[in-house]
Amino acid sequence: MDLIFIIGAGNTQITSNPILNLAIIYLPLALLILYGQKLQTWLITNDLSKTVGRLKEMKDKSRDETIAHITEGIDNKEETIKRLDSFLEYFTIMPVDLDPAGVINKLDHIMTSRDMRMKSEIKQLFPDLDELKANSIENVIEIATSFNFVYKIVRHFYLVGKKTNNFLLLAQLQMIIPFLMLQADALNKAMATFKKNQPIGDAIGPMIVGKLMLEHEKHDIAVDTVYAESDISGRKAILVTAKGPAGTVGQPGNAVQELINKENPSLLIMIDAALKLEGEKTGEVAEGIGAAIGGIGVDKFKIEEAATNSNLPVYAIVVKQSLVEAISLMTKEIAESVDTVHDIINRIIEERTNPNDKIIIVGVGNTIGVIQ
């Protein structure tokens, strides 16, 4: 009975005119077949235009917040805002990797010059700032720059898709939009945390190692990186981490390379935050093998090379967290993993090394808000 109604035959009639009945049933069907994709393109474009608008709002807000943060107590606001806008457009050109031999050195050189330039420009702009505030400004500008970049990329694909009426391009953009919005949300939250110098989830490595470094003499070993010597169960532990409480990751690659060559240790333990998979618990601690360090790959390369050359085993301990958690305020679950990781370090040292051995322990991550 239902089926008969749908195909417009049988006794059930919409109107008394059979031709009109056919038109009512089949015309929309024909229209959908012919113009369905156009309709869908229109729907997706509408949806994306809303998202791009929201992203623009977030980006503008992050720019305003950055301005408020860096011009706090400064007279020459106009000039500072002008400089900030040029910072937001800063770009880094990656070295050519057609001939990959030696590309890491080039990458290292480019990234170091980039950091140095940023630091010196901020110093020039605000000569009287203390290191903590200068670093906070550097971080906040970096976040605003990333925001600007995410927004511009999304807008680019949206406009290209719209101008060429390219359904597939727009559909692909719509598919990845939730993940880009996740990144935008993370940047948004990071901004608030970095402004107040509160520890972020990624600071868990420096926090765990920093606690072991308390009351031991700290020595500089690389840019923004310190080490201290301590005794753990009769072994000489060399503790390495970025120099807090400013927001920096330091140069663990250079530091560890130098220490491996100088001290000839028998074990390297690396502690870092790691991206969790959906369903995994935040703050879960896991052990493994290999260089636990993220970033662009320069530090990882240096550590792996130095460890391989001296046949040094590398143990990794990671604290699981999501992308948002890693760059925004440290949550309770992450903070409370400190003691668990200390227990694991002690166990590894007792089981895997002998008294009087030398061990390097590295706390990898951004040490914002954490003193050693």
Added chain:
Amino acid sequence: MSLPIMGAPDKKAKKLTVYTIEECVKCKKPVKREFKDGDLVHKILDKCKDCNENIMISLIYGEEPKKN
């Protein structure tokens, strides 16, 4: 596809309150209070009333305020 490895956005945004945990380095009694500007992890604050050792900030973290 490398994007989904970073996880999916949360449906509900969590509102976190920032807490600071102070602890005497000797008697280890933790005191939880709200975060104040200038607080840093491992910062030495006062002397402990009981044993005259240093009181240090041991943790700073965000937590969802308990619903009452």
